[in-house]
Amino acid sequence: MNSTPTFAVRTKDVAKSFHDGVAETPVLRGTQFDARLGEMMLLVGPSGCGKTTLLSIIAGTLAADAGEIEVMGQRIDQMSTAAVTKFRSTQLGFIFQQFNLIPTISVAENVSVPLLIAGMSSRKAEDRARELLTRVGLGDRANTRPGRLSGGQQQRVAIARALVHNPPLIICDEPTSALDSENGRQVMEILRSIAGDPGRCVVIVTHDNRTYRFADRMAEMEDGVIQRVLNSPAEIAEAYGAAVVH
């Protein structure tokens, strides 16, 4: 289990229901999903189909009712809450739809947060954060507050934050939906280059069909199950007519 995994994510028969006190709504119904190292995997489907729930379960931020969830070779469904929290801090990087940058601290401080969580000193963490900001083209904006940046720049800061602690799995929730097409393209190009690292995997939940052409594989979800997996850029291009960029 702990040897170098081929699969970054593998789920089996995952089920999850939500209760509103009266009724029980099943969201995931025995979902099978996998994502491999060195690839960008897209998870697409209509609203309410369970994409975000599956992403939350893969990220260990939500517990499944049943099924097996293996992330980077570890069964996170068998871990304690504290162990999953610790696991997230080292193995996962997050990119959120609304960026979720802390508005009252500088861009460099925002990027250094995962390192601070890991216990690194703030000076070292900020030095590392500045390196990452330079890599995403925002080295000169390190001392700026996030509110002074454009949406695209803020998402690039979020990407730097997701990478700063060098996690193998990057979880992205609608990373381009709040951006215009040019900024969306820039963000996807950065994510694409990250996914090119054979030790990394980028899993993206998205509605945005402009992102399809960047993916290595794509899982289509409906009513809580994966209906179809497109296993290559060519299959994606065939299904959606998207020009492959890699």
Added chain:
Amino acid sequence: MLRLALKMLFGDHAKYLMLISGITFATLLMTQGAALFCGIMSWTYSPLRNIRADIWVADPQVSQVNDSKPMRDIELQRVRSVDGVAWASELYQGGNQARMLEGGFKFVTVVGLDPTTLAGAPTEITEGRLDDLRLPNSVILDEFGVSLFSDLIGRPIKVGDAFEINDKEARLVAICKSQRSFTGAPFVFTTYDRVTAYSPGQRKQLSFILAEPVAGKSAEEVARQIERETGLKAFTQSELLWSTVIWFIKNTGIPINIGLIVFIGLVVGIAISGQTFYSFLLENSRNLAALKAMGASNATLCAMVVLQSLAVGFIGLGIGLGLVSMMGRLVLRLNKVPFLMLWQIPVAAAVAVLFICTLAALLGIVRIVRLEPAAVFR
């Protein structure tokens, strides 16, 4: 992460200022109210601070130092004869009007001291000589009285000036420092034998007997001995002080009214700070969820919230105490408003602020523990 917590707090200027204002205002109300209360209470027992004696003997019905139920002069001899009493001397304390020769009058507290020993005389003479109190028609006036009389006649009153008490001349031979009285009447010290002339005629005029124990015996022990042998009420200085304070608490609305101010301060602090801190947390809940998703543990996030709460609390407390101290210095300079900041007041305020911060932090901790990291994806 703790440094980050402080930056998150200080960076939200509006909320931060609101939180600090809430705690500062609460501290201000609580400590100012408490200092006012202690100040008023200190005025009630000011005769005890102005007239120093270890044992105060009074009529059994007297329960506080401003009470006056005169005793027969013979009681002085009875007290002197009690075993363990080193010395005892008479003391008169009563109110009267002082009239300036230029016109205008003020209510004063006349204190009549033993003419031989001047026992109980003011300890700090700022002008003139205590011994001159033995000269005919002489009095010592406190600095507060000097200021009042000067205002009254439109020029500074000085040693050598004269005024009248009960139509009898009172020539000022010295000026002393004293503690303000509850009634606001300045203290006029004279000798016991002269009091007969200054006070309205009455059969008995011995207000208190001042005494001191012989070496080797405690004031409390001798006070009890005096009570047993004479049937009079004998207090040590501390007993009379607390008896006076308790009398005022029981018989006036002062503690209730000032207690209300202190309570309102606490409620204001809890309401403003608790509510503002909670809304600060609400606004930050998405960020907190993101931190949780990124692997920050509940313990780390709770420590951040506690630190934020304590930082606000102690900064607000410091500013509040600083403002109250400045106000205190100002009012003490004016010498017209009671204000006594005992060391227990800032300590109690710190405890109250800690309570407010704990409540605010608890709200935050409950929210953090319940917060699902998955909320960040919704």
